[in-house]
Amino acid sequence: MSDDIWKEALEQFNKAAKVLKLDKSIVEILTNPKRIIHVSIPVRMDNGKIKVFQGFRVQFNDLRGPTKGGIRYHPNVSHEEVKALAFWMTWKNTVVDVPFGGGKGGVICNPKELSEGELERLSRGYIEAMHKFIGPEKDIPAPDVYTNPQVMAWMMDEYHRIEGHNVFGVITGKPLELGGSEGRDKATAQGGVYILEEALDTFKVKNASIAIQGFGNAGRTAAKLLSEKDYKIVAVSDSKTAIHNPKGLDIEKVIAHKQKTGSVKGFKEVKEITNENLLILDVDVLIPAALEGVITKDNVNKIKAKVILELANGPVSAEARATLYKKGQISIPDILANSGGVAVSYFEWVQNNIGYFWSEEEVLKKLKDKMCSAFDNVYSASKEFKVDFGTAAYIYAVRRMIKVLELRGYIKKGD
Numbered sequence: 001m002s003d004d005i006w007k008e009a010l011e012q013f014n015k016a017a018k019v020l021k022l023d024k025s026i027v028e029i030l031t032n033p034k035r036i037i038h039v040s041i042p043v044r045m046d047n048g049k050i051k052v053f054q055g056f057r058v059q060f061n062d063l064r065g066p067t068k069g070g071i072r073y074h075p076n077v078s079h080e081e082v083k084a085l086a087f088w089m090t091w092k093n094t095v096v097d098v099p100f101g102g103g104k105g106g107v108i109c110n111p112k113e114l115s116e117g118e119l120e121r122l123s124r125g126y127i128e129a130m131h132k133f134i135g136p137e138k139d140i141p142a143p144d145v146y147t148n149p150q151v152m153a154w155m156m157d158e159y160h161r162i163e164g165h166n167v168f169g170v171i172t173g174k175p176l177e178l179g180g181s182e183g184r185d186k187a188t189a190q191g192g193v194y195i196l197e198e199a200l201d202t203f204k205v206k207n208a209s210i211a212i213q214g215f216g217n218a219g220r221t222a223a224k225l226l227s228e229k230d231y232k233i234v235a236v237s238d239s240k241t242a243i244h245n246p247k248g249l250d251i252e253k254v255i256a257h258k259q260k261t262g263s264v265k266g267f268k269e270v271k272e273i274t275n276e277n278l279l280i281l282d283v284d285v286l287i288p289a290a291l292e293g294v295i296t297k298d299n300v301n302k303i304k305a306k307v308i309l310e311l312a313n314g315p316v317s318a319e320a321r322a323t324l325y326k327k328g329q330i331s332i333p334d335i336l337a338n339s340g341g342v343a344v345s346y347f348e349w350v351q352n353n354i355g356y357f358w359s360e361e362e363v364l365k366k367l368k369d370k371m372c373s374a375f376d377n378v379y380s381a382s383k384e385f386k387v388d389f390g391t392a393a394y395i396y397a398v399r400r401m402i403k404v405l406e407l408r409g410y411i412k413k414g415d
């Protein structure tokens with residue numbers, strides 16, 4: 001998938017470009033990244049030797065504000081993947097209406113094989129290499145796959161060391177003690193839950209049964225929030241296996257088991273199935289919350305869920321979204337479904353800038369308002385243009401971006 005990911009990102013955009021009959025020059029402006037930074041990061045490993053890691057940051061588009069997006073640590077990170085993810089951030093930030101452009105970072109590494117000290121030195125090394133290019137008004141990183149508040153704290157501290165003073169707004173997703181925001185750690189999942197409830201209400205799905213693929217921050221927290229609201233979660237999975245019980249899983253116990261053993265594997269009174277089979281279960285709602293490229297033309301016809309909530313980035317291809325739409329199923333695209341994370345990152349940045357912090361209640365109320373209006377805007381575009389939610393989200397975002405291009409003088413009205 002990784003090699004094709006940029007092609008896939010372009011395909012999603014091009015569907016909307018076609019509907020809007022976009023001029024070639026606009027397509028060119030919007031599909032070329034402003035800046036790609038590729039660095040080598042020498043890290044002293046615990047055995048005393050230096051190992052060199054490859055790090056990336058793509059600042060795709062800063063026309064609506066400083067670039068913003070997470071940093072991913074994963075063995076499969078590539079410059080193409082980071083470019084696609086930065087492109088997606090551009091549209092996500094527009095759909096959820098935060099004043100940011102799109103950026104993303106990544107390091108090729110397997111954090112599961114690094115000691116805590118190695119992870120800290122790698123994270124500091126990344127900032128040492130990138131510090132000239134980031135800042136609260138330039139580019140603001142955050143967590144993504146396999147990075148977390150502790151990694152953000154090391155990164156912020158390294159920026160502090162280089163600059164000689166605290167700059168809390170340089171990074172979001174920080175721990176609460178270091179300028180983080182209430183609600184940020186559950187924001188991606190919580191935002192997804194707000195969107196899901198809007199969709200279930202709109203499409204009149206009652207007593208939904210749910211399967212969740214992926215048990216990282218987003219998937220695990222979504223499972224927890226949904227089970228607290230009495231939804232029946234019948235299956236969850238991690239990278240090792242998937243577990244299924246049609247009567248419903250006790251999510252608190254699954255989380256405790258995962259914390260103790262490192263996997264959902266071995267959990268009692270369930271059937272173990274593959275991740276592929278979890279995707280095709282007969283459920284009302286499917287939440288892909290792991291990595292990209294899990295629902296494509298190869299398996300889309302086997303998908304039974306009425307609603308698919310794309311909590312991961314890029315889990316459903318443009319072609320699969322269109323097929324699902326034709327079959328009367330709805331796939332809520334990543335750039336809407338998982339935008340709660342960056343929405344609360346925005347709130348964190350605002351709180352850092354004004355130096356005054358809000359309660360969790362205030363943050364969640366603001367988050368809910370943002371998610372619900374983003375849902376309404378995408379749903380309206382879907383009805384207006386009679387297209388799937390994915391294409392509708394791009395149409396909505398691209399139209400907003402065109403206004404910015406006009407105001408900045410890149411294009412003339414009507415181009």
Ligand code: GLU
Nearest residue numbers: 069070142144341342345
């Ligand atoms: N990594 C998250 C995402 O893909 C959050 C980005 C952010 O908060 O800047 O949306």
